[in-house]
Amino acid sequence: MKVLHVNAGNEYGGGLFHILSIFQGISQLEMDLLVFEDGPVAEMARKNGINVFILPQKSRYDLTILSRLKSFINDREYTILHTHGPRANLLISLIRKRLAAKWVMTVHSDPTLDFKDRGIKGRIFEILNLHTIKKTDRVIAVSSEIKEILVNNRVPTDDITVVHNGRNFNLTPSEISKVSDRLNIVTVGRLEWVKGHKYLLQALGKTKHPDWHLTICGAGQEERSLKILADELHLSKKINFLGWVDSLEVSKQIAQADVMVLPSLSESFPLVALEAAENHIPVIATEVGDVKNMIPDKSMGWIVQKASSDELAAAIEEAYADWKTNTLKQKGKHFFNWSSQFTIQKQGLETMKVYQKCLKSEK
Known part of the structure; x- marks a missing residue:
């Protein structure tokens, strides 16, 4: 099994650390990371010894990248693609039929709110993102609530697995002196x-x-x-x-x-x-x-x-x-x-099970 994680590269906060925790929680697989801009995700990867590739876009709307993206994935013979975020989801969906790899997607947040208050363009992005979710082989939802939202938007419930975020807990956190008057x-x-x-x-x-x-x-x-x-x-x-x-x-x-x-x-x-x-x-x-x-x-x-x-x-x-x-x-x-039960090891094990189920799927 050879896995490629795909992200736009401009991710901050929880999404970035979710990607990091998967790499830390799954050590037995060959896994790489691909981003479309040299930003915080690539920086995080380099700091943590993750093999990261940058396939730059001229802009987030640049579709000339599709041919290079297809060749990159097929030439390296990845068996699992794991996308994170609407831009990565959309680009993979556009070349899905020309790829040999199975496709897993993590939905990190409510897709009906990701583009809220962005007018007509935001509504178009929301519709496109929901459409791409339905084209994957397997979907990982990071909460039961997100799974319910996806099912309500006609994503088949059997295709969705809930995998909670995990952390590499330090069992003996250092004591830090705190201000005592407030x-x-x-x-x-x-x-x-x-x-x-x-x-x-x-x-x-x-x-x-x-x-x-x-x-x-x-x-x-x-x-x-x-x-x-x-x-x-x-x-x-x-x-x-x-x-x-x-x-x-x-x-x-x-x-x-x-x-x-x-x-x-x-x-x-x-x-x-x-x-x-x-x-x-x-x-x-x-x-x-x-x-x-x-x-x-x-x-x-x-x-x-x-x-x-x-x-x-x-x-x-x-x-x-x-x-x-x-x-x-x-x-x-x-x-x-x-x-402390919510560890990255548990997250990694449950993610591995999704990969294995995906490879066995006829979808």
């Missing part, structure tokens, strides 16, 4: 509407206790509007907008926090929550994706309704009370003990 909150994610940051800011505006500080790791189109909202709520002095930072800085910010908040309107199985667990830090998260599998009860964190600043505020108040009584750390330890 509750340190961290949130990690693109500053886009789907991540729900405005509800977090609104929630903090409703909290009764002033002893908190929020660090936001991420950049995006919502940054300006969020900073304006922070000003309007008189919270700016207590919020640090870090912008986009590399994985090392994200890890540092998570380790220094007392609690993580993930206010997303749509999510799958967030890797940053597993990183919080590794550091014995509890999470307040919205009830989206398979987060409830990660945080099954209040001994480990909080699950709240999405788009509810009131529920977020109540959970933050409870976290503050636990922090004041020094019981918040115990929640973090429980969270770690439960979440």
Whole structure:
């Protein structure tokens, strides 16, 4: 079995680390990575010893790449293609009939929301992406919710396998000295509407206790509007907008926090929550994706309704009370003990089973 992973190359955040975790979780196969631009994915690959090829496009709409892409795949005799992201999905779909390899696709997020609020062009991209998903041999969904969405969009349920994200847990995380006179909150994610940051800011505006500080790791189109909202709520002095930072800085910010908040309107199985667990830090998260599998009860964190600043505020108040009584750390330890089952080895094994099933398929 010879596997080629394909991604546009401009991936940040969870998608990038999902690709990395598959390579770390499957060591027994010959696997390469192909990207269409020399960006963060290629940089990540080089740093981690992953064999990466760059097949550049003049633009994301450049279809002259198709002939070179077909030759690249067939000449190297790959048996499995594993695509990640709409651009990779579309390009492979256009040459699918001329390839000998079987095709596996991971759907990382809700495809009906990936191009939301982008007008007619966004709607066209959404339709194209959903169409390409139906052309694969096997689909990996990173949560049960995403599988349900795909089935509702007429992707055959038997073609879909749920494989949760995994992490290479450090069983003895290093102790980091934390500021003791305030509750340190961290949130990690693109500053886009789907991540729900405005509800977090609104929630903090409703909290009764002033002893908190929020660090936001991420950049995006919502940054300006969020900073304006922070000003309007008189919270700016207590919020640090870090912008986009590399994985090392994200890890540092998570380790220094007392609690993580993930206010997303749509999510799958967030890797940053597993990183919080590794550091014995509890999470307040919205009830989206398979987060409830990660945080099954209040001994480990909080699950709240999405788009509810009131529920977020109540959970933050409870976290503050636990922090004041020094019981918040115990929640973090429980969270770690439960979440450490979601390893990259488990993710790799389940992905391997999908490859094997795909090779046996007549589709």
